[in-house]
Amino acid sequence: MIKPFHIAIPQADLDDLADRLARTRWPNEVADAGWDYGFPLAQLKELAEYWRTGYDWREHEAELNRLPHFTTEIEGQNIHFVHVRSAKPDALALILTHGWPGSFLEFLDVIEPLSREFHLVIPSIPGYGFSGPTHERGWDVVRVARAWAELMRRLGYERYGAQGGDFGAGISLALGAVAPERVVGVHVNYLPTRPVPDAGIELSETDEARLGKVRRLMANRPPYQALQALTPQTIGYALTDSPVGQLVWIAERFAQWTDPRSDIGDDRMLTDVSLYWLTATAASSARLHHETPRGAAPCPAPVGVAVFAHDITQSVRPLAERLYDIRHWSEFERGGHFAAMEVPELLAGDVRDFFLTRIGKSEGQGQVPGA
Secondary structure, three states, rough: EEEEEEOOHHHHHHHHHHHHHHOOOOOOOOOOOOOOOOOOOOHHHHHHHHHHHHOOHHHHHHHHHHOOOEEEEEOEEEEEEEEEEEEEEEEEEEEOOOOOOOHHHOOOOOOOHHHEEEEEEEEEOOOHHHHHOOOOOOOOOHHHHHHHHHHHOOOOOOEEEEEOOOOOHHHHHHHHOOOOOOOEEEEEEEOOOOOOOOOOOOOOOHHHHHHHHHHHHHHHHOOHHHHHHHHHHHHHHHHHHHHHHHHHHHHHHHHHHHOOOOOOOOOHHHHHHHHHHHHHHHHHHHHHHHOOOOOOOOOOOEEEEEEEEOOOOOOOOHHHHHHOEEEEEEEEEEEEHHHHOHHHHHHHHHHHHHHHHHHHHHHHHOOOOOO
C-alpha cells in the first residue's frame, strides 16, 4: 500500500535539539590549528550557533511539504519517496538516488527542470531520513536496488531510467542488473575506477594522474569511511547523542567534497543535517558502508557518466569501459561530489542529454494509476 506522507516534526524534538546545542561541551584547540587537526573550532561554533538561533526548520519543513511525499513498505522496511509526475503523460520515468551524507534533498533543484521531460521518483535509502532506521542485516546496495524495482513496479512504470551519485550510483547500477528488462539506462555522477594491474590499456597523462589520486585514497582510507564500514554502531552512539557531533560529521564532508566555487548555503546543509538528527538515522545510514562490499557493481544497461572536476575522484574512461556499456561521457570543470546541489543546471542538462538523445524518447512509458 502506498500512503501520502506529511512531514511534521514534533516541537518537543526541535526544543530538545536547541537545548542540546546550548549545552554543547566543546573541546579545546591548539593555536593556529586551521584544518590540520580537523574541522576548525571557531567555524563550527559559529555554525552550531546559527543552527540553534538562526536556522528555522519549520520554514524548510513547509517548503518540503509542497512536494508530493509518500511511503510504502517493502520487505518489512518503510520506504519514503517523493513522486513528481511530468505534464507529459508518456514521459520516461527516472528514479533518482542520493548517497551519504546526502538525502532526497540533494535533488530539490533538479526537480523542476527534469520534470518537464520525466516523471521523477526520489526515494530515501532504507536507513536514511524519513525511510527510518533499518532493523536487520543485509540492506546493501543490491537489496536497495531490489526494493527500488519493486517500488517502480507498484507505481506502474514498466520501463524507466536510473540516476545517482555516491551510494546512489552503486544502487542505480545494481538496479540495472536487478531489473535489466525494465531499466533503459543508468546515469551516474560518481564512478570510482580502480587501478587494474596489467590491464594492457594505454592511459593519458590525465588518466594516470586520476589513478594516482585513487591510489593515495586507497593507501590512506578516510577516517569516516573506516569507522562507518567497520564499527557503524560505535560511531552511531556519538552522532545520535550529540547534535554538534552529527553536524561536524556531515559539514566536514560538504567542506571537503564540494567545488570551492559552489554556493550550497548553510540552510540547505543544515536541513540535511537536521534530517539525519531528527530521524535518528546516523547509525543506520552508516551501516550501508558496512553492508556493501567494495568493488564495481555489474550493470548490463547502457551507462552515462558525468565527471565533475572537484569530486572525490574522477573516473578513468578506458577502465570504466572494461566494466560497463558506456554510451555517454561528459566532463565538467565546475562541481563536486554533490553535483545536484552544486551545479543542478549542469547535471540536469546532462541527464536530459543521456536519456533523451542517447537512449531515446521511444523508451517512454505512460503512468498507470499509482501514487
